[in-house]
Amino acid sequence: MIRMEGPSFCFNSYDIGLPHYRMWKSIVGPDAMTPSQLAMEIFSTNLWSLQTFKSSFQNIILNTHGFDGGLWIGGIWDFDHKYRKAMHTNDLAVFGMLKPYNVGTIWIVSCKIAESEKGQSFCQTLANVAGTQVIASDTSQEVTTWQGIELASVWFYNYIDDFEGTVYSFTPAGGMRKGIEPERDVWTVRESRW
Numbered sequence: 374m375i376r377m378e379g380p381s382f383c384f385n386s387y388d389i390g391l392p393h394y395r396m397w398k399s400i401v402g403p404d405a406m407t408p409s410q411l412a413m414e415i416f417s418t419n420l421w422s423l424q425t426f427k428s429s430f431q432n433i434i435l436n437t438h439g440f441d442g443g444l445w446i447g448g449i450w451d452f453d454h455k456y457r458k459a460m461h462t463n464d465l466a467v468f469g470m471l472k473p474y475n476v477g478t479i480w481i482v483s484c485k486i487a488e489s490e491k492g493q494s495f496c497q498t499l500a501n502v503a504g505t506q507v508i509a510s511d512t513s514q515e516v517t518t519w520q521g522i523e524l525a526s527v528w529f530y531n532y533i534d535d536f537e538g539t540v541y542s543f544t545p546a547g548g549m550r551k552g553i554e555p556e557r558d559v560w561t562v563r564e565s566r567w
């Protein structure tokens with residue numbers, strides 16, 4: 374389990390399985406959510422964090438179905454069982470509204486988002502546009518039954534489960550590190566009490 378420094382924000386896609394991650398501010402996105410709607414939700418709640426804590430978000434967690442180079446923030450399927458439009462690299466410009474606010478790390482908890490050059494380009498573009506570090510993995514992600522029980526308990530507020538596969542860090546300066554240990558290598562993580 375990875376313990377997030379606060380205040381943190383979490384977006385849980387409506388079709389992602391339970392349990393949902395819980396941060397200072399967590400939302401379950403609506404069906405067919407767009408990149409602009411997601412960026413505006415993060416932006417507006419970050420302003421609330423600035424008023425409340427005098428701090429931008431330390432962590433932003435995107436918990437959604439993904440694939441190599443994209444995220445299904447509005448769900449995978451529509452009502453006719455056709456694929457919805459996913460969020461790709463060319464949709465990321467709207468996250469530029471976060472850059473002046475010096476937000477902390479963006480964590481993409483999605484399957485295979487950084488699997489190839491295409492996926493790594495997606496993560497790097499998000500880091501560049503938002504002006505912050507992005508953390509992602511190259512493998513399918515899953516929550517075990519035990520992790521699900523832990524995350525659903527009251528004690529595991531501000532936690533995400535560990536990543537499967539190789540974890541990457543992308544920086545706004547264009548740097549990419551492969552094989553990082555999030556609890557050791559990311560400054561917006563708090564030492565776990567477990």
